[in-house]
Amino acid sequence: MNILIAGLGLIGGSLAKALKPNNKIAGFDKEEVLEYALKNNIIDEKAERFDIYDFVIAALPPLTTIDFLNNNKFKDNSIITDICGVKEAIEKAIVKRNYNYVGCHPMAGKEVSGIKNSSEQLFYGACLIITENADTDIKSVETVERIYKQAGFAKIIKCSAAYHDKVIAYTSQLAHIVSNAYVKSETINNYEGFTGGSFQDMTRIAALNEDIWTDLFFLNRENILKELDKLINSLKIQENALLKNDRQKLKEALKNGRIIKQSINK
Numbered sequence: 006m007n008i009l010i011a012g013l014g015l016i017g018g019s020l021a022k023a024l025k026p027n028n029k030i031a032g033f034d035k036e037e038v039l040e041y042a043l044k045n046n047i048i049d050e051k052a053e054r055f056d057i058y059d060f061v062i063a064a065l066p067p068l069t070t071i072d073f074l075n076n077n078k079f080k081d082n083s084i085i086t087d088i089c090g091v092k093e094a095i096e097k098a099i100v101k102r103n104y105n106y107v108g109c110h111p112m113a114g115k116e117v118s119g120i121k122n123s124s125e126q127l128f129y130g131a132c133l134i135i136t137e138n139a140d141t142d143i144k145s146v147e148t149v150e151r152i153y154k155q156a157g158f159a160k161i162i163k164c165s166a167a168y169h170d171k172v173i174a175y176t177s178q179l180a181h182i183v184s185n186a187y188v189k190s191e192t193i194n195n196y197e198g199f200t201g202g203s204f205q206d207m208t209r210i211a212a213l214n215e216d217i218w219t220d221l222f223f224l225n226r227e228n229i230l231k232e233l234d235k236l237i238n239s240l241k242i243q244e245n246a247l248l249k250n251d252r253q254k255l256k257e258a259l260k261n262g263r264i265i266k267q268s269i270n271k
Contacts, residue, residue, distance in 0.1 A: 006152065007031070009058040011073060013038050013047070015115060016088050017064030018123030021047045023156035031058065038120055047120070056080045060152060061104075063087040066217045067224055071098045079104045084145045090173060092136045092166035094224040105145040108136035108166060110173070111158070116209050129157035136166040174228035179236065181218060182229070184211040 008024060010017045011033040021030050021042065032039055032048035033055075042048045055061065056078045063070045067089045074085060075098070085102075086109045089095055099106055113131035115122060133153050135146060150161055188211045196204065222229055239258075246255035 006060050007058050008152070009033065009052050009055060009061045010048070010064055011052070011055075011061065012064035012069075013042050013120045013123075014064065015118045015120070015122050015127075016111060016113075017062065018042070018047060018120035019125065019127040020062060020064060020088075020156055022123060022125035023128060024152065025049070027155050028152075034120075041120060047123070054078075059083050060148070061085045065089075067091055067095060067220050070095060074099050074102070074106070084148055086149055090177060090221050091224040092169045096136065096138065096166045105142040107141065107145050107149045108169075109149065109153070110134040110136075110169065111153075116212065118214065126157065128153075130159045131157065132160040132162060133158040134169055135161060135163045136169050137163055138165065170225050171228050174225050175232045178218075178222060178225060178229050179232045181210050181213050182222070182233070183236070184208060185213060187211065 006028045008028045009031045010021050013021060013032050013034040024030060030048045031050045031052040032042050033052040039051050058080060061079060061083060063073050065073055070087050070089055079085060081103050083104045084107060085104045086107050087095060088109060088111055090110060092108045096108055111128060111131060111133050113128050135149060184207060187207050242258050243255060246258060
């Protein structure tokens with residue numbers, strides 16, 4: 006298939022590498038990125054226009070994705086997908102479209118970015134979320150599934166955009182907020198030699214891109230606030246137990262967390 010990938014960063018570059026053996030890949034990005042992609046055989050050509058491609062992947066930040074999908078000309082009945090970590094805002098913002106939009110969110114990534122960190126193996130065994138509504142074209146979804154399975158995705162979950170945003174606020178966005186906040190203690194300046202796996206796990210995603218993640222957080226603001234409230238309440242229980250020297254209360258809180266974690270690992 007003739008595929009256009011707009012945005013050749015970590016995700017877009019990895020998709021290009023993974024899909025290129027079975028498809029013709031065109032790229033759209035900054036000139037230096039395109040030159041690198043061509044030189045390293047990641048894409049077949051630069052995209053000079055967008056209305057000649059049957060399948061388009063917008064591997065761009067959320068607000069840029071909205072602008073890209075609303076302000077460019079695409080082929081009639083072409084399939085357009087995106088990779089954004091919020092789905093309802095994208096779905097609602099697209100207007101006057103002549104194409105079939107299928108919202109996607111690949112559940113894979115790294116703590117680094119850019120095409121030089123891309124990998125054709127990034128999606129091997131990963132899960133892809135596809136969001137659907139009453140206007141979603143079923144045949145387009147089937148094509149999306151087929152194409153993305155070529156990239157290595159092993160599991161595909163379908164849900165509404167609203168459900169996606171509710172769950173992802175907890176599983177991804179809250180985790181990034183916590184990691185970014187955790188590293189702000191001055192104690193981090195003296196951590197060498199005192200860390201194990203738990204420190205690495207907690208800090209791995211702290212160095213996020215503040216421009217992209219600020220947009221993501223605000224586009225999913227209500228869901229994130231609900232999850233933040235739950236987290237703060239849980240922390241307060243443990244803080245109060247320590248302040249009041251209440252060993253039993255702290256033990257109960259820790260036990261409750263252990264039981265929940267063990268239950269999801271079954």
